[in-house]
Structures are given as structure tokens and as C-alpha cells.
Amino acid sequence: MAPGAVRGARPGSSALPPASPPLWISYPAAGIELSVLPLTPSAGELRAGSLVPPTTMDAYWLTNYGQPGSGSSNTTYIAGHSWENAEAPFNRLSGQSAIGDELSVSTATGxxxxxxxxxxxxxxxxxxxSNVWNIVPGQLVLISCYTEDIQGKNVIVTAVPNP
Structure with missing residues (x-):
């Protein structure tokens, strides 16, 4: 998705479990408690830089990128829907996310x-x-439609491990 992606460096931490696919995300400040399902964007979606997660009440991990945990080789991306006038998994990501919030992602290894x-x-x-697609091992990026402009904007929440 980002032909000019640059490799960033994040110090590793022995307190982190080994990198593994995400299974659950908990983001209390945004009211998110969801299972995380794998989603593998097609080559066409990657070229176009566009994807639409299935219309379920789950979060989706983009399998073409990183996994949370020690030894991750790329950014971990989790996407979910925001909808107008209806409940959706990431609706509160737009208005209730803030710098300093804590969240967690559970995997099979921890x-x-x-x-x-x-x-x-x-x-x-x-x-x-955008720089959202820069390779930053260990970083987590949450992506959804921005609830104040569902058709025109995305909200992006970027987080780093907090052992």
C-alpha cells in the first residue's frame, strides 16, 4: 500500500509475548471489546489502497502486515466499521479516542x-x-470511517507497546 514505506525502529521488550495474530481487542475508553478476525486484502485492494471489511460486528486484522508482540516485523493494522445512525464496532473510535489511552490486544501467546x-x-x-503505512515494527494502527464524515474521511488511532 505504501510504495515508499520506510522502516522505523522500536526497541524490543522481553516483557512482550512473541508476535502472534491478534484474537481480541479491548479499548475501554472507546467502548471497544471485540474479537479480531483475519482479513487478507487481495492484490487488487492493496494496489488500489482500498478495502472494505466484512459487514460484521467484529474487528479485522490485516494479515499482509504485522502481528502484535515481540519480534514483529511490521505495523499491525486492525480495521472495523463505523456507521451512521446504527451501532457499529468502531463508532466510538472517532469521538472517544485520545492520546494516552491504554488498550490491549490478546493473541494466542499473550x-x-x-x-x-x-x-x-x-x-x-x-x-x-499517507505515512500511516510506514513500517514500524510493534506499532498498532486502528482504522475506521470517521463518524462525522463517513464517506470522506477515516479516523486513525496509532499506539505503541506499553509493557
Whole structure:
């Protein structure tokens, strides 16, 4: 998705479990308690920089990228829906996420705790070329539609391990 992605460095931590696919996300401040299912974007979706998660009440881990935990080789991306006038998994991500929030992602090898570094919005048509796709091992990025402009913007929550 990001042809010019740069490799970032995050110090490893022995307190983290080994990198493994995410199974559950807990983000109390945003009211998110969800199972995380794998989603493998097609080559066409990756080229287009666009994907639409299945319309379920789950969160989706983009399998083409990183996994949370020690030894991760890329950013971990988890996406979920936000809908207008209806309940959706990530509706509160737009209005209730804040820098400093704590969240956790559970995997088969353990739980990784994260601290939110930023909450931003991006235009949907420029998201694919943004720095959101930079390779930063260990980093977690949550992506959804921005509830105040579902059609035009995405909300992006970026977090790092908080052992």
C-alpha cells in the first residue's frame, strides 16, 4: 500500500509475548471489546489502497502486515466499521479516542498492552499514500470511517507497546 514505506525502529521488550495474530481487542475508553478476525486484502485492494471489511460486528486484522508482540516485523493494522445512525464496532473510535489511552490486544501467546500516541483523520482518497503505512515494527494502527464524515474521511488511532 505504501510504495515508499520506510522502516522505523522500536526497541524490543522481553516483557512482550512473541508476535502472534491478534484474537481480541479491548479499548475501554472507546467502548471497544471485540474479537479480531483475519482479513487478507487481495492484490487488487492493496494496489488500489482500498478495502472494505466484512459487514460484521467484529474487528479485522490485516494479515499482509504485522502481528502484535515481540519480534514483529511490521505495523499491525486492525480495521472495523463505523456507521451512521446504527451501532457499529468502531463508532466510538472517532469521538472517544485520545492520546494516552491504554488498550490491549490478546493473541494466542499473550496480551500486548498499548498506549495511544495519536488520533488523526485522513481523507479516504489520500490515505493510501499517507505515512500511516510506514513500517514500524510493534506499532498498532486502528482504522475506521470517521463518524462525522463517513464517506470522506477515516479516523486513525496509532499506539505503541506499553509493557
Amino acid at each position: 496480551t500486548v498492552n498499548f498506549k495511544v500516541l495519536s488520533v488523526t483523520t485522513h481523507d479516504k482518497d489520500t490515505l493510501r499514500s
